[in-house]
Amino acid sequence: MNQESSLLPSPEIIRWSYDVFLSFRGEDVRKTFVDHLYLALQQKCINTFKDDEKLEKGKFISPELMSSIEESRIALIIFSKNYANSTWCLDELTKIMECKNVKGQIVVPVFYDVDPSTVRKQKSIFGEAFSKHEARFQEDKVQKWRAALEEAANISGWDLPNTSNGHEARVMEKIAEDIMARLGSQRHASNARNLVGMESHMLKVYKMLGIGSGGVHFLGILGMSGVGKTTLARVIYDNIRSQFQGACFLHEVRDRSAKQGLERLQEILLSEILVVKKLRINNSFEGANMQKQRLQYKKVLLVLDDVDHIDQLNALAGEREWFGDGSRIIITTKDKHLLVKYETEKIYRMKTLNNYESLQLFKQHAFKKNRPTKEFEDLSAQVIKHTDGLPLALKVLGSFLYGRGLDEWISEVERLKQIPENEILKKLEQSFTGLHNTEQKIFLDIACFFSGKKKDSVTRILESFHFCPVIGIKVLMEKCLITILQGRITIHQLIQDMGWHIVRREATDDPRMCSRLWKREDICPVLERNLGTDKNEGMSLHLTNEEEVNFGGKAFMQMTRLRFLKFRNAYVCQGPEFLPDELRWLDWHGYPSKSLPNSFKGDQLVGLKLKKSRIIQLWKTSKDLGKLKYMNLSHSQKLIRTPDFSVTPNLERLVLEECTSLVEINFSIENLGKLVLLNLKNCRNLKTLPKRIRLEKLEILVLTGCSKLRTFPEIEEKMNCLAELYLGATSLSGLPASVENLSGVGVINLSYCKHLESLPSSIFRLKCLKTLDVSGCSKLKNLPDDLGLLVGLEKLHCTHTAIHTIPSSMSLLKNLKRLSLRGCNALSSQVSSSSHGQKSMGVNFQNLSGLCSLIRLDLSDCDISDGGILRNLGFLSSLKVLLLDGNNFSNIPAASISRLTRLKSLALRGCGRLESLPELPPSITGIYAHDCTSLMSIDQLTKYPMLSDVSFRNCHQLVKNKQHTSMVDSLLKQMLEALYMNVRFGLYVPGMEIPEWFTYKSWGTQSMSVVLPTNWFTPTFRGFTVCVLFDKWMPMILGPFNLHKVYGLKNMIWLNLKRYDGLRQKISTSFGPIGSEKPGGLGNTLITHVAFGSSWQLEDDLDYYRNNAFQLEFSACDHYQKDMVKGLGVRLVYEN
Structure with a gap:
C-alpha cells in the first residue's frame, strides 16, 4: 500500500476503540505467553484489550466485553490446549467470527501448544471438550461453537511450535510486527475523519518526516494559536505511532512544565515510551541522563506540544544521541525562533483555512449537518469572514451558536464585531x-x-x-x-x-484613558469635548470617505504624551493651536492651517507628513528640528517656499511632489548631507534650483514634470550614491558636463524634454548607467559619438526623437538588451535606390550588428520599405521580440529573419503593404499581424510547435484563400495539444464562424450561461476554450490580462464560475480590452483558452470543485458598442 495515500482517513472507516482484542484461555497462558505478548504489543504502541483476570470467573460474557470485541480492529486468538473447555472462550470466538463477517474485523489465530488440524477438526483434547459441551448445551449452540472454531482454524495464522524453532520471544516479536503491518498507517484514522482541511497538511508533514528512512529527525509545526497545530500533530501521531518501538504525545508542555515541573514531564515521557510505572525522577538533569541511557537504542516517536522555551526542549529532547535510529521528534510551537535556535531541521507552517474549509468546519459545529438553513446563510458568512479561517474560532463560535434562534444569532454576530469570544x-x-x-x-x-x-x-x-x-x-x-x-x-x-x-x-473601556485611539466613535468625542489625557500615546483616524470632523484648537492640549498622530479623509475646518511636544510622527492629510503652531517645538519630531495640506509656510519662527528625518508636503498646492534646511541636518527624505506654487528651493538644501531622496515631481512653477549641489548621500532625484526648469545644477563633487535621475518633461536644453560626477547613476530619464538638443559628450564616463530614456525628445538629432563606451547600458529608449544616424560605436554595447527607435522617421531620410525605385532605410544597420545581447528591438513607424534593414536582421542572434508595426515593406526576406533562432514574438500591426509572411524560426510563439489589409498568403503555421498567439484580425484578403479555414482548424488543434506547455493560447482571424468543436454555442447575444455537469472537474481538466464573433469592432489585445484595472477600460470579456453553497461564492477571470478604433467590415473571430489557474483566485482545496454543481457565465461586451458581439462558444478542455 502507498504510505502517503494510506495515511489519509477514509470517510467510510469504522470507529475502532482498540487495535487488538486478545482472546485466550487464562489458566493456560495468561501469566506466561499472553503477558509477554501484551507487553510486546504495548511497546509498539498497539492499543490492546486484555480482559481482567477476575472477569473470566463469571459464567457469562458481559455486554462491556462484547462491546470491546466489536470495537477492536483485529482479534488475536491464542489457541491453547484448554481453550475449547471454556464456554467463555467459545462465546468470545463466536462473537469474533460474527464481527469478522459483518464488520470486516481482522482475525489472526495463534496456535500456542496445539496443532492447527486438531483445532480445525476438533479432535483429541478439543474433541473431548465438545463431547462434554454436547451433554450440557443445546445442539444449535454447540454447532455455532464448532462452526466458529473451524472457520477460525482455517485462517492463516501463527503455528508457534513450528515458527522460529519455538522460541517464544522471537515469535512474539514477529506477531507484534505482523499486527503493526496489518494496522498500517490507518490506525485511529477515525479520529481524523471529520477534520476539515487536514488532508493536505498530513501529506506534506508525512513527506517531511521521511518515515522509513534512517537517522533521528526533528520537525517543527509552526503557527498562530488556534490554527490546528496540536490537531495535526495528534492525527499524524495516531497514524504512524505503531511504526515505532515507543511513542509519547506530551501535550501542553508550556502549561504543564510551569505547573508540574519538567521532572514530571520526563517521568511521563519515559513511562509511556518504556511502558513502565512508578518511575521517579528527582531533577531534570537526572531525567535527561535517564532518557539518554534508556532511549538511545530505541526507535521513538515523540510529540512535544505547545513548547515555548528552549529549556523545555533541552530537558525533553536535548540531543539526537538520546534517541535510536529512525526516531522522529515533532515540536508544535508559536515561536519560530525557538525552532531555529534548537536547529530544527524542517519547519512546517500551518495556514488558516480557506473559505470553503471554514464553511465546512463551521457547519459541523453550528448545524451538525451539511449546510445551514437558508435564513442563516448570510449570518454564517459574516462569522466566517470575521474568523478569517481560524479553526479554533470556527469551532468555538459554531458550538456556541448551535441550536440558537435567529435573533440570538444576529445578536452574537453584532457582539463579535465589538468583543471577541472570551475562550x-x-x-x-x-x-x-x-x-x-x-x-x-x-x-x-x-x-x-x-x-x-x-x-x-x-x-x-x-x-x-x-x-x-x-x-x-x-x-x-x-x-x-x-x-x-x-x-x-x-x-x-x-x-x-x-x-x-x-x-x-x-483603559477599562474609557477612551480617554486608552493609550491608543483608532476608532472614529472613540476619537471624535474625545477631540470635540477636549477629553484627551496624558494616557493617550497614539491616535489614528482613517475614514473611508472624506468626512467633516469638528474640534477646537486646544483639542490636543492635555495629550502631553502623544507620540503618533495620523488623520486621513478627515476634513477639519480649524487647525490646532497646540500640538504636543512629544510628537515623534505627525501624518495629517489635508492639514488645515497655513503653518504649524508657533508653540510647537518639534524637537522630538522624526516624521512630518502633511500631504494635500493648506500650508503656505511650515513655521514662522526658527525651530530646532535636529531629529527630523522624513518630510512629505506633496500636493500642498499653496506652499510657496521651503523651510530653512539648516535646522534639519538629519533629513533623509524630502518629498514636495505637486507643490505647484513652489517657485524655488532654499539654497540651504545643498547642506543636507544625509538626504537620500529628493522628489520635486510636477512642481510646475519651479524655475530654479541651487546652482550647485553636493548631496553625497542622495540616491534618487526626481524632477519629472518641472516644466519651467531650464537648467540643471552643476555637480561639484562626486555623488557616487545617486542611482536614479528623473528629469522627464522639463525644459532642459542639455545637461552640464559635470554630470560625469554621477559615477554611480544607473537610470537617467529625459523623456519628453522637448527642448533637449544634445547629450553631453562626458556621459560616456557613466560606467554604471543601465537605462537611458530620451523618448519624445523631439529636438534631439544625434546621440553622442562615444555612446558605445557606456559598457553597462542595457536599455536605450529613443522613441519619437529626431535622431537620423546611429553612431558607429553603438556596436560596442555588448550588454544592450532593449532598443526602441519607434517613430524615428528621420532615420529613413537617407535614401538608397532600389530596383523598384522605392525608399529604403539608409541607416548603416551594421552599426547594430554587434549587439549580441539585444533581446527586444522596436523599429515600428520608422517608414521602413523593402530591403535595407530587413536584409540585415540576422545579425541579432539573441533577439526574442521584434516590432515592425506601421511600416511600408511588402515582404520580409526569409534568409534574414530565419537566422533569428531565438525569436519568439513578431509584431507587424498595420503594415498595409505586406503581402506575405516568410518562413519564420521554429522558436516563434506569437505573430501579431492585424490590420495587414494586403496580406494574402502565410506560411503553414502548424510547423511552429511553440506558437500560442496569432492575430490576423482584419486581414480579410486571407479569407479568400481556400486553405484559410483548414489552417485555422489545424492550428487550433495544435494549440490545444500543446496546452501542457502553455497555460493559454489565442487565435484571432478574419471571418465569423464558431468551429464545430465547441460544445456550447449562442448566437446573437453578448452573454451565455452554462450549467456544468457534476463531474466536470477532474485531475485532467485544463480550462475553458472560448470563441467570440465580433461584428464592426474587433479585439485589440490578446490574452487574459486584467487591463481594465490598469487602463480603466470597460470593454472586457468575463468568465464567472458560481457554486451555490452556503456562501454562494463566485470566482471569475477577465481579459481584454476588446474594443478597436477601426470598423471591422467583415467581422472577426477570437478563439482563446483560459486556463483554470491563479487568475481565478481558486480555493486551495480542489475538492471544492469536485462533484458539485457549477454554473459558468460567459460574457463579452463593450459599453459603447452594444451590438459588437454576434456569437459565443465555450468548450471544457481536458488533457488528452
Whole structure:
C-alpha cells in the first residue's frame, strides 16, 4: 500500500476503540505467553484489550466485553490446549467470527501448544471438550461453537511450535510486527475523519518526516494559536505511532512544565515510551541522563506540544544521541525562533483555512449537518469572514451558536464585531503575554495603527519611538502574531481583535484613558469635548470617505504624551493651536492651517507628513528640528517656499511632489548631507534650483514634470550614491558636463524634454548607467559619438526623437538588451535606390550588428520599405521580440529573419503593404499581424510547435484563400495539444464562424450561461476554450490580462464560475480590452483558452470543485458598442 495515500482517513472507516482484542484461555497462558505478548504489543504502541483476570470467573460474557470485541480492529486468538473447555472462550470466538463477517474485523489465530488440524477438526483434547459441551448445551449452540472454531482454524495464522524453532520471544516479536503491518498507517484514522482541511497538511508533514528512512529527525509545526497545530500533530501521531518501538504525545508542555515541573514531564515521557510505572525522577538533569541511557537504542516517536522555551526542549529532547535510529521528534510551537535556535531541521507552517474549509468546519459545529438553513446563510458568512479561517474560532463560535434562534444569532454576530469570544481571546493572548515590554508596544501599535502598511514605512515610524523595530518585528513574525506579505505587515483579524481588546481593557473601556485611539466613535468625542489625557500615546483616524470632523484648537492640549498622530479623509475646518511636544510622527492629510503652531517645538519630531495640506509656510519662527528625518508636503498646492534646511541636518527624505506654487528651493538644501531622496515631481512653477549641489548621500532625484526648469545644477563633487535621475518633461536644453560626477547613476530619464538638443559628450564616463530614456525628445538629432563606451547600458529608449544616424560605436554595447527607435522617421531620410525605385532605410544597420545581447528591438513607424534593414536582421542572434508595426515593406526576406533562432514574438500591426509572411524560426510563439489589409498568403503555421498567439484580425484578403479555414482548424488543434506547455493560447482571424468543436454555442447575444455537469472537474481538466464573433469592432489585445484595472477600460470579456453553497461564492477571470478604433467590415473571430489557474483566485482545496454543481457565465461586451458581439462558444478542455 502507498504510505502517503494510506495515511489519509477514509470517510467510510469504522470507529475502532482498540487495535487488538486478545482472546485466550487464562489458566493456560495468561501469566506466561499472553503477558509477554501484551507487553510486546504495548511497546509498539498497539492499543490492546486484555480482559481482567477476575472477569473470566463469571459464567457469562458481559455486554462491556462484547462491546470491546466489536470495537477492536483485529482479534488475536491464542489457541491453547484448554481453550475449547471454556464456554467463555467459545462465546468470545463466536462473537469474533460474527464481527469478522459483518464488520470486516481482522482475525489472526495463534496456535500456542496445539496443532492447527486438531483445532480445525476438533479432535483429541478439543474433541473431548465438545463431547462434554454436547451433554450440557443445546445442539444449535454447540454447532455455532464448532462452526466458529473451524472457520477460525482455517485462517492463516501463527503455528508457534513450528515458527522460529519455538522460541517464544522471537515469535512474539514477529506477531507484534505482523499486527503493526496489518494496522498500517490507518490506525485511529477515525479520529481524523471529520477534520476539515487536514488532508493536505498530513501529506506534506508525512513527506517531511521521511518515515522509513534512517537517522533521528526533528520537525517543527509552526503557527498562530488556534490554527490546528496540536490537531495535526495528534492525527499524524495516531497514524504512524505503531511504526515505532515507543511513542509519547506530551501535550501542553508550556502549561504543564510551569505547573508540574519538567521532572514530571520526563517521568511521563519515559513511562509511556518504556511502558513502565512508578518511575521517579528527582531533577531534570537526572531525567535527561535517564532518557539518554534508556532511549538511545530505541526507535521513538515523540510529540512535544505547545513548547515555548528552549529549556523545555533541552530537558525533553536535548540531543539526537538520546534517541535510536529512525526516531522522529515533532515540536508544535508559536515561536519560530525557538525552532531555529534548537536547529530544527524542517519547519512546517500551518495556514488558516480557506473559505470553503471554514464553511465546512463551521457547519459541523453550528448545524451538525451539511449546510445551514437558508435564513442563516448570510449570518454564517459574516462569522466566517470575521474568523478569517481560524479553526479554533470556527469551532468555538459554531458550538456556541448551535441550536440558537435567529435573533440570538444576529445578536452574537453584532457582539463579535465589538468583543471577541472570551475562550478565543484567552488562547490567543498566550502569545502576547510571552513578549518583552517593547515587543508588546510594537504589537499593539501594529494592531491599532499599522495593519496592512508597508513594513519599511512602519519600521521608520517605530524607530522614531525608539522601539527597536527591526528585531521587534522579527520576533512578532517568529511568534506568528504578524506576517509579511508582499512587503506589507498583515495581521489576522482575531489577533488584531485581541490587541484592541488589550488596549481597551487597560483603559477599562474609557477612551480617554486608552493609550491608543483608532476608532472614529472613540476619537471624535474625545477631540470635540477636549477629553484627551496624558494616557493617550497614539491616535489614528482613517475614514473611508472624506468626512467633516469638528474640534477646537486646544483639542490636543492635555495629550502631553502623544507620540503618533495620523488623520486621513478627515476634513477639519480649524487647525490646532497646540500640538504636543512629544510628537515623534505627525501624518495629517489635508492639514488645515497655513503653518504649524508657533508653540510647537518639534524637537522630538522624526516624521512630518502633511500631504494635500493648506500650508503656505511650515513655521514662522526658527525651530530646532535636529531629529527630523522624513518630510512629505506633496500636493500642498499653496506652499510657496521651503523651510530653512539648516535646522534639519538629519533629513533623509524630502518629498514636495505637486507643490505647484513652489517657485524655488532654499539654497540651504545643498547642506543636507544625509538626504537620500529628493522628489520635486510636477512642481510646475519651479524655475530654479541651487546652482550647485553636493548631496553625497542622495540616491534618487526626481524632477519629472518641472516644466519651467531650464537648467540643471552643476555637480561639484562626486555623488557616487545617486542611482536614479528623473528629469522627464522639463525644459532642459542639455545637461552640464559635470554630470560625469554621477559615477554611480544607473537610470537617467529625459523623456519628453522637448527642448533637449544634445547629450553631453562626458556621459560616456557613466560606467554604471543601465537605462537611458530620451523618448519624445523631439529636438534631439544625434546621440553622442562615444555612446558605445557606456559598457553597462542595457536599455536605450529613443522613441519619437529626431535622431537620423546611429553612431558607429553603438556596436560596442555588448550588454544592450532593449532598443526602441519607434517613430524615428528621420532615420529613413537617407535614401538608397532600389530596383523598384522605392525608399529604403539608409541607416548603416551594421552599426547594430554587434549587439549580441539585444533581446527586444522596436523599429515600428520608422517608414521602413523593402530591403535595407530587413536584409540585415540576422545579425541579432539573441533577439526574442521584434516590432515592425506601421511600416511600408511588402515582404520580409526569409534568409534574414530565419537566422533569428531565438525569436519568439513578431509584431507587424498595420503594415498595409505586406503581402506575405516568410518562413519564420521554429522558436516563434506569437505573430501579431492585424490590420495587414494586403496580406494574402502565410506560411503553414502548424510547423511552429511553440506558437500560442496569432492575430490576423482584419486581414480579410486571407479569407479568400481556400486553405484559410483548414489552417485555422489545424492550428487550433495544435494549440490545444500543446496546452501542457502553455497555460493559454489565442487565435484571432478574419471571418465569423464558431468551429464545430465547441460544445456550447449562442448566437446573437453578448452573454451565455452554462450549467456544468457534476463531474466536470477532474485531475485532467485544463480550462475553458472560448470563441467570440465580433461584428464592426474587433479585439485589440490578446490574452487574459486584467487591463481594465490598469487602463480603466470597460470593454472586457468575463468568465464567472458560481457554486451555490452556503456562501454562494463566485470566482471569475477577465481579459481584454476588446474594443478597436477601426470598423471591422467583415467581422472577426477570437478563439482563446483560459486556463483554470491563479487568475481565478481558486480555493486551495480542489475538492471544492469536485462533484458539485457549477454554473459558468460567459460574457463579452463593450459599453459603447452594444451590438459588437454576434456569437459565443465555450468548450471544457481536458488533457488528452
